[in-house]
Structures are given as C-alpha cells and as structure tokens.
Amino acid sequence: MGKTGHTSGSDFSRRHRVIFVFSVVNLGLVVAFLILLFGVSEHFFLGALFCFAPRIFALIPSLILLPLSLVWARNAVILNAVTAILILTVAMEFNIPDRGKEKIEDSGNQQPLRILSCNVQRMEPDFSAVLAEITSIKPDLIVFQEARDKKYKPPPLSEVFPDWHVCVENEYQVASRYPARVVDHLTTSGFNRVSIVAFEIDHPDGQLVLFNFHPKSVQNGLKHLDLRASGSLKAAFGKFDLHQSRRQSEHDESRQFVKKNRQGRPIIIAGDFNAPVSSSLFQEFWGEFNNTFTAAGWGYGYTAPCDGPGWMPSGLPWIRIDHILVDDEWHVENSNVGKSNGSDHRIVWADLRRKNPSE
16 A cells, blocks of 8 residues: 555656646747747748747647646646746737827817728638628728739729729729828839838828838748758748848838828828738837727737638638838727638728827
C-alpha cells in the first residue's frame, strides 16, 4: 500500500512539474509572439507572417494547459489564464475605445457625416448583399475599392442612389450625397499602379478632401517564400524583401500625396490599407491620424478575409485591415463594422462631425 501511494504521489508531482514548465514556456512564447507582432512586425518576414495570420491559433496551448493545471498544477492556473487573456485582448487586438463617444459642442451648427468604406472585391461573390447592407446603414458618403468589373451585373451606385454624385477613377469609386469630384490620383513607382485617389467633397460645413486608398498586400510577398517558386532560400528572401521595400515606398508616396492634396482642408482617408493597426508600415505612415474604430468602436472589428482558405471557416474574418482615418478636424461619434459576406471584406463605417465648421 505504501509503495502504491508513493508511486501515485510521484506521478502527481511529475505531472505538476511538466504542466508548470509547459505553462511557463507557453507564456514565454506568447510574449515573444507579441514582440514579433508589435515590435518587429513587418520589418522581418516572421513578424509579417504572424501579423497577417489568424492569431486565435495561439490560444490552443492555453486551452489545453488551463484545464490540466486546474487538476494537477493549481499554481499554473494564473499563468495560463494570463496567457489566454494576453492572446484574446492584446494579440488579437480587442479594441476598447480610447475616447468613446465625444461630447459635441454646439452640435446644432454641425452637420453629421456618416461615411462607409468597403473593398467590394470586383463585385463578388454577392454584391447585392453588400448593397442591401449599405442601404440599411444609410450613409452620406460611400467609398469603394476594387469596384471595377466588366461583368458588373448588380445596379451601379448611380441607380441605387439616383440623386447622388458618383465619381469613378480606376478601381476606386465614391458616391456622395454632396457634390463630389475627382481631384488627383497617384501611380506609385514600385508597383506602377494607382494606389490612392483624392476627391473633393462639398460638405455643408465646408469642403473636405477624401482619399480612397488601396495599397498592395503583404500576401504577394509571402508567396515568394515558397521555395518551389523561388528556387532557393536566398532568392525567396530576396524577393520578399524587394516586395516589402516596394510596399514601403508605396505607403511613403501615398502619404506624400495626401500631404500635397490636403491644402489646409479637413481630410478623411478610407480604404483597404492591407495592414492592421499593429503593422509597422501602418504605424510609420498612418499612425498620426485618428482611426475611427480605435476611437469609437468596440471589439475586434475584423474586416477580412470573409472567404478564407479551406482550413478556416468561411464568414469568419480574422484581421482588421480596412480603416477610416481622420485628422484632428473631426469628432468621431461612432464606428462599426458590417456583417455581410457579400465581399471578401466587411464594410466599415463611422459617424463624424466637424469640430470647427467654416462659416
């Protein structure tokens, strides 16, 4: 009996040590994961990969270790709980508004502006669902990317909103309740494509400049890491670094384009940035602006991809890469993300008011 009891005690002690060690290692790996996400980010291929991958998978070890620690290693419960919370909040970028709904002074003199942006993915797979959600949101300003398709079958925005002003430039489309016009567009040097278009909007509180933005994705660079296509590890990393260099140049040129066309007027930058807030590219070139969802949106606010790879369920986006940014001329009253899977991207929208309307 004594020997059996001693053996059982040894087994329990061994399980306790194993679970505790694995819990410590798991916490260390998650901390390293966070450093890659927010410290290294797109400066290194592994950081870029983690930046755009589904981060919920990092939760799996904690989900296994937490119940085991409840049974055999109670002193590891807090470790695993903290690790899980770090993943669910920090790693997965759960947003708690940094300002919330702001108090508007003299709101009777300020006209609200509800702006909506969506990458409509060449009107596929179900643009009618996107239109239905747009009409339910009742925006004043609609901003589309990838709105160019020869097989365009749903009614164009000019038919859905017959009294509105509709502007089209390249893949970019804007529909406005107020007078609108195309001002300028930028063809970037690295990719030789139009990355951003400037529109003037004659809002009742004064003219504003809207920038419709859609830079290249990191995915095109990550594909080069496939050795079957690149031939060697050196060539693969070389192609990836070249793609990243071109992306950085594209963001830099687009940021200078915004500066050139601003001309002292309030601005809004909306579009598919192909970068989450945690991206080093986003922070370097767009971090100075107010992100409407960060300011007034709750939760994860994921916008893409709605139709992910086969190993991920469809209709469950895992990253927020579609943004509406504003300068300090605006109050952000509200911001949210749509629910329709009519495109590979969800709609993002925001309620804005001018701080100092022009007379």
